Amino acid sequence: MSDRLPDSDLTRHRRLREQGSLDRADLDVILDAGFVCHLGVVIEGRPVVVPTVYGRDGRRLYLHGSVASRSLAGGGPVCVTVTHVDGLVLARSVFEHGVDYRSAMIHGVPRKVTDPDEKLAGLRRLTEHATPGQWSYARQPNRKELAATTLLVLSLDEASVKIRTGGPDDGDGPDAELGLWAGTLPLTSTWGTPVPDPALPPGIPVPDHIARREGAGQG
Amino acid sequence: MSDRLPDSDLTRHRRLREQGSLDRADLDVILDAGFVCHLGVVIEGRPVVVPTVYGRDGRRLYLHGSVASRSLAGGGPVCVTVTHVDGLVLARSVFEHGVDYRSAMIHGVPRKVTDPDEKLAGLRRLTEHATPGQWSYARQPNRKELAATTLLVLSLDEASVKIRTGGPDDGDGPDAELGLWAGTLPLTSTWGTPVPDPALPPGIPVPDHIARREGAGQG
Numbered sequence: 035m036s037d038r039l040p041d042s043d044l045t046r047h048r049r050l051r052e053q054g055s056l057d058r059a060d061l062d063v064i065l066d067a068g069f070v071c072h073l074g075v076v077i078e079g080r081p082v083v084v085p086t087v088y089g090r091d092g093r094r095l096y097l098h099g100s101v102a103s104r105s106l107a108g109g110g111p112v113c114v115t116v117t118h119v120d121g122l123v124l125a126r127s128v129f130e131h132g133v134d135y136r137s138a139m140i141h142g143v144p145r146k147v148t149d150p151d152e153k154l155a156g157l158r159r160l161t162e163h164a165t166p167g168q169w170s171y172a173r174q175p176n177r178k179e180l181a182a183t184t185l186l187v188l189s190l191d192e193a194s195v196k197i198r199t200g201g202p203d204d205g206d207g208p209d210a211e212l213g214l215w216a217g218t219l220p221l222t223s224t225w226g227t228p229v230p231d232p233a234l235p236p237g238i239p240v241p242d243h244i245a246r247r248e249g250a251g252q253g
Numbered sequence: 254m255s256d257r258l259p260d261s262d263l264t265r266h267r268r269l270r271e272q273g274s275l276d277r278a279d280l281d282v283i284l285d286a287g288f289v290c291h292l293g294v295v296i297e298g299r300p301v302v303v304p305t306v307y308g309r310d311g312r313r314l315y316l317h318g319s320v321a322s323r324s325l326a327g328g329g330p331v332c333v334t335v336t337h338v339d340g341l342v343l344a345r346s347v348f349e350h351g352v353d354y355r356s357a358m359i360h361g362v363p364r365k366v367t368d369p370d371e372k373l374a375g376l377r378r379l380t381e382h383a384t385p386g387q388w389s390y391a392r393q394p395n396r397k398e399l400a401a402t403t404l405l406v407l408s409l410d411e412a413s414v415k416i417r418t419g420g421p422d423d424g425d426g427p428d429a430e431l432g433l434w435a436g437t438l439p440l441t442s443t444w445g446t447p448v449p450d451p452a453l454p455p456g457i458p459v460p461d462h463i464a465r466r467e468g469a470g471q472g
Binding site: 111115119125129131161173175214217218220 | 288291298299302304306331333341346347348356358360380391392393394398401402420424425432435437441443445446447450452457458460466
């Protein structure tokens with residue numbers, strides 16, 4: 035399979051083509067940096083966008099079904115978008131203001147995972163994507179829990195990426211003469227100190243795979 | 254007007270009703286804590302979800318048009334979703350894992366703002382929402398820039414809110430006997446140190462309304 039993303043009609047960047055990337059590695063990095071996507075579906079002709087958890091497995095994306103499942107029973111198309119906001123771009127003119135961000139958009143028709151083995155493997159990927167090390171630490175799903183979980187799988191074949199980095203674009207225009215400050219105000223997401231469940235008895239340590247994330251960036 | 258959000262078919266919470274809020278103050282707080290939404294539209298029967306910038310003005314939301322404008326020319330319905338991810342909920346069992354988050358979803362048919370005065374006021378709101386103080390600091394849009402900007406306005410009448418806070422729910426069940434650590438791993442967004450545009454001449458200070466955000470939380 036190609037390392038280039040498809041340049042189809044739906045994924046073509048109309049307005050800001052220079053921000054598009056056709057490199058599949060960019061897609062993987064953006065997806066792997068997050069764990070919550072916005073899943074768009076069409077219900078009775080109207081768009082509905084819900085946040086949900088995902089996990090990437092090679093060129094497939096596993097999605098926690100939940101709210102959107104009703105509309106997906108019919109096998110309709112979805113759009114999954116993952117966005118990381120990296121900062122505000124503060125230019126000399128309001129018109130040139132913008133946002134530094136990395137965003138991935140995936141189109142396709144997801145399949146409901148029904149085979150128990152595939153569902154277990156998919157939930158493992160979803161869990162490990164958000165919290166590496168947690169699948170083997172926590173109690174894994176039993177048959178009843180597995181049946182009660184809706185899991186979708188979506189191909190990453192039709193995907194596109196948009197990235198904006200760096201400062202404002204009006205540093206070499208007439209507005210540079212205004213003498214105004216311009217630059218970026220970065221925004222970062224960071225994992226904090228683990229908060230124990232109040233119901234937890236004393237003496238149970240935070241496992242290392244969770245403790246070591248404190249202070250690390252996310253996104 | 255009511256301070257309660259409507260309990261319509263589209264905004265009713267089917268799966269996790271306990272997480273819903275019908276308090277309009279919750280909606281305002283969630284919207285005001287962010288500046289990037291996911292805008293869902295339907296294009297040729299397929300959902301398309303794009304990130305874009307917004308600003309709240311009372312019970313209206315201004316949206317930067319850009320990519321989605323093509324489909325919106327026809328006056329179709331949109332869904333705007335704003336989500337803040339507050340942390341991972343790490344339970345004893347994989348099945349009880351989840352995410353602490355605050356999310357707002359707005360349905361409606363946006364109107365394209367064409368009146369120059371209204372557009373200027375809307376862009377002011379959009380700018381001030383993301384960066385308070387920036388509208389009067391930066392150069393405001395001229396007539397040509399105003400014409401080149403697509404701005405949409407959407408009523409907040411049909412909106413819903415979902416919030417999940419706190420730790421896992423399996424502290425009082427049989428899994429508590431497993432002796433596993435359980436709790437939350439918080440995730441926070443923070444504004445960083447302003448980065449000057451490399452094209453900026455020396456001696457221009459970071460304005461106070463930007464400098465003072467450093468270290469402050471976002472979301």
